[in-house]
Amino acid sequence: MMMEAATTGVPEVPRKPGRPRGFDRDIALHAALLVFWKHGFDGTSYADLTAATGMSKPTLYATFGDKVNLFREAVVAYSALTSQAYENALSRPTAREAVEACLRLARGLNPEPGEPIVCFLVQGALTGSADTQELRSELTALRQQATEQLRARLKRAQREGDLPKTVDAAVLAEYFASLATGLSVQAAGGATPAHLNQIVEMVMAQWPSER
Amino acid sequence: MMMEAATTGVPEVPRKPGRPRGFDRDIALHAALLVFWKHGFDGTSYADLTAATGMSKPTLYATFGDKVNLFREAVVAYSALTSQAYENALSRPTAREAVEACLRLARGLNPEPGEPIVCFLVQGALTGSADTQELRSELTALRQQATEQLRARLKRAQREGDLPKTVDAAVLAEYFASLATGLSVQAAGGATPAHLNQIVEMVMAQWPSER
DNA sequence: CACGAGTTTTACCGATCGGTAGGAAAATGC
DNA sequence: GCATTTTCCTACCGATCGGTAAAACTCGTG
Structure with missing residues (x-):
């Protein structure tokens, strides 16, 4: 682990010869x-990337490879950021709590200044040039994975008697995944956090029960 | 109205001097x-636009103006295509039928080969270069308009006793708009029409009733 | 102070971008 | 057959694109 020096950001570990690197790779990647x-x-x-990261084009290229590779690393970094919270949500004691926690991860409910609202795996995948079709389908695959994790959680709840066996877990997972995405898109279109929170409460009030 | 000639598509109206136009404006705009x-x-x-329309760059420019203007005309054409169906759905006799008809307009429920699944006003608006921010916010405004039309329809249902007055029409409108969008995005991500149709049925089974 | 190593910067590259001027083509009218 | 009109095409434009080679810079070491 590094400790910042007073003025130059030089790490305190013994220095190899050569010009010191002038950026932090993780900070640059996040930018x-x-x-x-x-x-x-x-x-x-x-131009956007150099402005955001403070790194020139040859430096970006030397560090991250070409633009496609940098994009892929950005997607991996995004998944690392979001999958921990998502898995925490899924691990709540009951299916109902797990689903509500997942819905509440939608950024439209608690907007974060300076960040987009709609999931990167959604909005980064929906349109693009023909060249980027394969790249964008990688994002789609990650989204499908998240829906599959939710489906598996609901199946486990059924085995544990925490969710009626009459419920189709795959359909319910698609429903909640649809809703989570739709809430973000509506938020990006101006829907208020108050409205979106009320939707979550309304939906949770209709949780499937035995009958 | 034009009748196609046998081999050249020449319209039968009296012709002015000059080279005949070699395209149909509406067909080109749809492409x-x-x-x-x-x-x-x-x-x-x-390159994409000339391949799709069969028109060269100078011809596209002469007919539609610059790329931004062509995009705007495409958005208008899209709205013309979809708003009739949407207004038909909203004009169903009951709020429940109207909402179900709106949800069933989502393309993921009945995919059309060769067309994207997610609404153009959604996926065309979510990302883009900084230059296109204003253009994309025009698409978002059209989506907000659609949500507002749904809200107004629900308010009318409340006045007519067709929907409980205890229901927040704005929240319900945001809910169904969210769901419609989310269903399309899930469809674009691989969710089956069967699953999506089941979601619509499940949701409609929970229609708010007096209590 | 010179050298070596690692990093950054400058200048440049070919390709593609959106857009346009002027010539060519295709029609009608005299 | 030629002039006029309208439309289309070719060739070109400046700008920006993603990417790269080589020089310059910044450090540590002897």
Whole structure:
């Protein structure tokens, strides 16, 4: 672990010869992530990336490889950020609590200044040039994975008697995944956190019960 | 109205001097709409547009103006296509029927080959270069308008005793708009029409009633 | 102070971008 | 057959794109 020196950010570990690196790789990657998330792959130029990261084009290239590779690393970083919270939500004691916690992860409910509202795996995947089709389908695959995790959680709840066996877990998982996404998109379109929180409460009030 | 000649598509109206136009404006605009809808503004190049419309760059420019203007006309054409169906859905006799009809307009429930699944006003608006921010917010405004129309329909149902007055029409409208969008995005991510239709039935089974 | 190592910067690259001027083509009218 | 009109095409434009080679810079070491 590094400790910052007073004025130059030079790490205190013994220094190898050579010019010291002038950036933090993780901070730069996070800055690039925010740009790709907001603007998409095609809507992001190297001018945007250099402005956001403080790194020149050759330095970005030397550190992260080409633009596609940088985008892929940004997606991995995004998944690392969000999957911990998502798995925490899924691990709540009951299915109902797990689902509500997942819905409440939607950024429209608690907007974070400076960050886009709609999930990067959604808005980064929906449109793009023909060249980026394969890249964008990688994002879609990660979303499908998240829906599958939710489905598996609901199946476990059924085995544990925490959710009626009459419920189709796959359909319910698709329903809640749809809703989570839709709430974010509506938030991006101006829906208020108050309204979105009321929707979550309304939906949770209708939790499937035995009958 | 034009009748096609046998081999050249020449209209039968009296002809002015000059080279006959070699395209149909509405057909070309529809082709451009499909490209912008699938790829977004930044992901679409003039190479894509000329391939899709069969028109060269100078001809596109002479007919539709610059790329931004063509995109705007594509959005207008899209709205013309979809708003009739949407208003038909909203004009069903009961609020419940109206809402169900709106949800069933989501393309994921009945996919159309060759067309994107997610609403153009959603996926065309979510990401893009900084230059296109204003353009994309025009799409968002049209979506907000659609949600407002749904809210107004629900308010009317309350006045007519067709929906309990205890229900918050704005929240319910946001809920169904969220769900419609989310269903399309899940469909674009691989969710089956069967699952999505089951979600609509499940949701409609929980229609708010007096209590 | 010179050298070596690692990093950054400058200048440049070919390709593609959106857009346009002027010539060519295709029609009608005399 | 030629002039006029309207439309289309070719070739070109400046700007920006993603990417790179080589020089310059910044450090530590002897």
